[in-house]
Amino acid sequence: MMKIKFSFFRSAIFIAVFFIYQSSYSQKIPQNKIDELSGKLDSICLPLKDAGIKVSCKVVHADFNKELYELDPEIGMIPASITKLVIAAASYSMLGVNYSIPTICYTDDNNIKDGVIDGNLYLKGYGDPDLNSGDIQTLANEIVKKGIKQITGNIVADDSYFDNNYYTLRGMYSGDTGPSYWPYVSALCLDKSTGALSAGDLLSSDLSSLGVSVQGVVIAGQTPDKVKEVTQISHKIFDVISYMLKESDNHSAITMFKLLGAKFKNTPASLEDAQSVISQYLSGLGVDRYSYEILEGSGLTRYNKVNADMYMKILKSMYDDRFAFDYFLNSLSIAGKDGTLRKRMIGTEAEGNVYAKTGTINSVSALSGYVIDKDNEILMFYIVMNGFGGNATEMRSAQNDVAITLAGFSRK
Numbered sequence: 001m002m003k004i005k006f007s008f009f010r011s012a013i014f015i016a017v018f019f020i021y022q023s024s025y026s027q028k029i030p031q032n033k034i035d036e037l038s039g040k041l042d043s044i045c046l047p048l049k050d051a052g053i054k055v056s057c058k059v060v061h062a063d064f065n066k067e068l069y070e071l072d073p074e075i076g077m078i079p080a081s082i083t084k085l086v087i088a089a090a091s092y093s094m095l096g097v098n099y100s101i102p103t104i105c106y107t108d109d110n111n112i113k114d115g116v117i118d119g120n121l122y123l124k125g126y127g128d129p130d131l132n133s134g135d136i137q138t139l140a141n142e143i144v145k146k147g148i149k150q151i152t153g154n155i156v157a158d159d160s161y162f163d164n165n166y167y168t169l170r171g172m173y174s175g176d177t178g179p180s181y182w183p184y185v186s187a188l189c190l191d192k193s194t195g196a197l198s199a200g201d202l203l204s205s206d207l208s209s210l211g212v213s214v215q216g217v218v219i220a221g222q223t224p225d226k227v228k229e230v231t232q233i234s235h236k237i238f239d240v241i242s243y244m245l246k247e248s249d250n251h252s253a254i255t256m257f258k259l260l261g262a263k264f265k266n267t268p269a270s271l272e273d274a275q276s277v278i279s280q281y282l283s284g285l286g287v288d289r290y291s292y293e294i295l296e297g298s299g300l301t302r303y304n305k306v307n308a309d310m311y312m313k314i315l316k317s318m319y320d321d322r323f324a325f326d327y328f329l330n331s332l333s334i335a336g337k338d339g340t341l342r343k344r345m346i347g348t349e350a351e352g353n354v355y356a357k358t359g360t361i362n363s364v365s366a367l368s369g370y371v372i373d374k375d376n377e378i379l380m381f382y383i384v385m386n387g388f389g390g391n392a393t394e395m396r397s398a399q400n401d402v403a404i405t406l407a408g409f410s411r412k
Helices: 012-026 031-050 080-095 133-145 196-209 237-246 250-264 271-284 308-320 325-331 393-407
Strands: 054-061 066-071 100-107 121-125 155-158 218-220 228-236 354-361 364-372 378-386
Touching (some): 031 393, 080 237, 080 250, 080 271, 080 354, 100 133, 133 228, 155 196, 228 237, 237 325, 308 378
Antiparallel strands (some): 100 228, 354 364, 364 378
């Protein structure tokens, strides 16, 4: 796999040489090979289009940035859960692969060496979608290890990093995904289901069971500016993004969406803040702002709109990022191996060679990501179907056929 990375500040001569080199390399994909591939992909996609289904597909060779196939790449499509690819790429690019999402305990007592928190203990969430009951137990254990025997004030559960729009777009638009599908999203969300007060109650209970006297009560509130950190726990971004993509977890995706809004725009973060950050990220990749709409991060809404060219820019950008690409690639589901692709393409050339994100809501089916081809080179692909009605089985079968065909492609 050819990976060339160069600094923006290097000389114009170097840049010119790079593009000449890349151009000469792209000529090593013979036109007859491209035509042969196009014929095979047409035989998969065109019958669906002829049947009245809206189909958009594009394939690009990642090393050469050479277009190998396209079918209506410019048309706007409802993406479903491949929206999560956008959030994952933005998260890795903007936060960095070494970022960890913390949940922090603070106190307004400046001296806790006496074993007493003479004041409040604040439990503040910073948008960790994977915060769980075991993490709260770990925080309690760490507090005890610091010699704390008593808390004279309250335990204050703080979810102010996000706004209080806990159910995203539920009920916002007519004809959208039903209310029961929208997860509860908070900056301090416990076990992907309950809010800040539940996390605070559990911390109080865990501390009490360890012998700490909690004299106050659990309340919702906001952490003051001048506080002292007691302890924290965090989850690595790779673990969070990998779970989000492989399991297509809607709660994780919307939480990460709002986390980006909080980190780079405003707190408490709103959906509008997050939308603005994603727009800035996509504009940096050269994506036309009027060509898409990303209203939330999960793909649950039918009012998100994307196109193939946008996804090629995202996939190419991540491929060219030598620090983030391995993380991004291995966050994706692998055909026949894990995630939402664990049962697909088994026993074919695509098994173990397709790294991609699936997407499904009513009358929408999608698959986008990377394929390792017969030459051990990487192809980027996007295929989305809208408006087929009923069961998505036939659409998934066609997507599988596209991926299998790409896995069998050789330019040699």
